[in-house]
Amino acid sequence: MANGAALQQLLTLTLFGLCLRFAEPQGAPPNPCNSIFTYARRDGRLIGHLNPGSDGVYDVNMRMVFSSRGSESGSVSSMAPYPDKETAFDRIRAGYSAQAFVYFDDYREELPKLIQVQVNGHIICTANKYGPPSSTSTRDLHMAVSGNLAVRPTTATVQRPTTELLPPMPQKQRPKPPVQVQPAPSQFSTGNPFLSKITTRKPVVIVETRKDPTPTETECGVEGFIGLQIGGENVPRGRFPWLAALYHDTNMDPTKIELVYKCVTTLISGRTVITAAHCIYGMTPAQLRVYVGRHDVTLHPERDATLMAVESVRTHPDFVGNLVPDSDVGLLVLTEHVVYNSYVRPICLWTSSTTLGIDESEQTAVAGWGIDSSLKPTRFPTTVNVRPVSREECLREMVTAKDFLTPRTLCAGNSQGHGPCLGDSGGGLMVLRNNRWMVRGIVSLAQRAGNSCDLSRYVIYCDVARHLSWIEQNVVR
Structure with missing residues (x-):
């Protein structure tokens, strides 16, 4: 019996080994x-x-x-x-x-x-x-x-595992x-734009690990995750995947890049972002970079984010350099299509068939990396809900702004004195309609208060809905 049991055990182990081999x-x-x-x-x-x-x-x-x-x-x-x-x-x-x-x-x-x-x-x-x-x-x-590369030895050998x-x-x-x-x-x-030397100004893809985009990730205006803390204003990564950062390249040397954060931009198609004209007016494409999927501005590179080169700069023809929110809108066409994923997706563009009025029940928000209440740049984007008001109400509260308010501008504010400030220029005034976010305005002007902004007053936006014809003629999809 003992020998039979041992033989059976050996046969079982052998068969198990064969199963593993075939697996x-x-x-x-x-x-x-x-x-x-x-x-x-x-x-x-x-x-x-x-x-x-x-x-x-x-x-x-x-x-x-x-x-x-x-x-x-x-x-x-x-x-x-x-x-x-x-x-x-x-x-x-x-x-x-x-x-x-x-x-x-x-x-x-x-x-x-x-x-x-x-x-x-x-x-x-x-x-x-x-x-x-x-x-x-x-x-x-x-x-x-x-640093400088060593000259490759002609007879060198490299040990491999x-x-x-x-x-x-x-x-x-x-x-x-x-x-x-x-x-x-x-x-x-x-070329990595955050290193001292670079040999190209093509887009620098710095994604490290990415999964293929799902069908949802290719749709416009679909919001990502939202933080559950009450009263918090930090934007969880991916909540507004169309949020992008605009950088100026301040180095005139064509072989080097030095980037300085400038404004907020909003992705509206695979190759176009929208921003304020005053952020890009008079700039050449080589002087600008757009960081899509951006979240933590202290990270270079940032995982799942992409630094894109600019092919063309397009500002509204009525904007001639003087800061007037009436036509303070511009587009940047990227040299290549962005790669959609959980952190990179376009917002929906306002259309000519969309009702102009914004209902009080609709959520309206703005987000960006501008300075905080301590006058310090924010590391992560913040967002705040704002309430659009009529031009008449805006004029009553801001008589000195009468020269800036036209039928092609919008006013919005927050009862707690929260809102966009320095560094938030170019950000989108976002409206949640039918469970899709749409861009309705562009952050342009705010009342100055020393080195900050008086957000007890309204912020003035360029009204995107009044410039749809020009935008549609210049957007590249």
């Missing part, structure tokens, strides 16, 4: 990017190793997009420097290429297929994703070093979709 992936999926990407096993875990071969680039943004069959329920880790952070950065300083990897965990039959590789915005390899049911995963990594390359999948399991492989460009765009 593991049997090989690598089709890999059209095999010149720069390999599937391997490292320390007992499955990895995907990316080596784009961009030697001499010391500021690099890498993106990998994977497609998984619907029957698989594994996970792709965040992208990390390969083989580790210290070694990877030493390689970059020595003039070698940045490398990265991801872990593949809990895949039982088939690893995800790599369907796109981007380096600094350039797509260097593509393939078709799996047909439905399937899912995609996007992983991003930003790596940068400061031992990895075991995975064999290809058996032919009967290998799908055969058509693929398209693009050759790598000879030189990738580089």
Whole structure:
């Protein structure tokens, strides 16, 4: 009996071992990017190793997009420097290429297929994703070093950790979709605007880890999370995903960038933000940058945020430099489309068919990074609900503002003396209508009170609804 029990236990363990073996992936999926990407096993875990071969680039943004069959329920880790952070950065300083990897965990039959590789915005390899049911995963990594690069030694060797390359999948399991492989460009765009040197003024994508946008994230005016504290005015990240920060580049050297926060902007399409004309009047596109997805202004870079370059500056033709809120509206067209996600999404633009009147039951708010009650710039955006009033009521309270109030302006205030102040110029007056936020006004003027603002008075806004024809002619979608 004892020998029989032992034999049965041995047989059970053997069968269990066979089950484990068959549960593991049997090989690598089709890999059209095999010149720069390999599937391997490292320390007992499955990895995907990316080596784009961009030697001499010391500021690099890498993106990998994977497609998984619907029957698989594994996970792709965040992208990390390969083989580790210290070694990877030493390689970059020595003039070698940045490398990265991801872990593949809990895949039982088939690893995800790599369907796109981007380096600094350039797509260097593509393939078709799996047909439905399937899912995609996007992983991003930003790596940068400061200082002068060393000259790459011609005979240098770099020690790499031992990895075991995975064999290809058996032919009967290998799908055969058509693929398209693009050759790598000879030189990738580089540059982090918060480092001392930069070689490009193209948008600098500084997203580190991002998931693919959901259908909701591509819709306008959909609000994100809201804080539950009563009386608080801090904006939780993603509540107003159209909120963006405008920076001026104060360095005249075309190879360097020095950014200074200037105003608030509002994303109204994939390539256009709206702001106050006085924030951008007389500026060239090279002097401006827009930080979409911005939240913590002390972080450079900020995760899931993107610093965008500007292609064109467009101010209303009636605005000629004198600060008049009647036409204080401008648009900035970005050089590239933003990437929508939980923290980047446009607000809805007022339309000609939308009722002009704002009902008292509708929520109206304004948000930005302006100074607080202690005259200090805020680290995170704050918001406050305001109440629009008629032009007549505004005139009664602000007789001295009569030259600034026209049928193309709006007034709004807060009974507690809260509202936008210095640094909040260009922010949107937002109206919540039918569960969608719409931009109705642009922060323009407030009554000055020493080094602050007298918010017991009304703030004057440029009325977006009175300039829809000009906006529609100039917005780029």
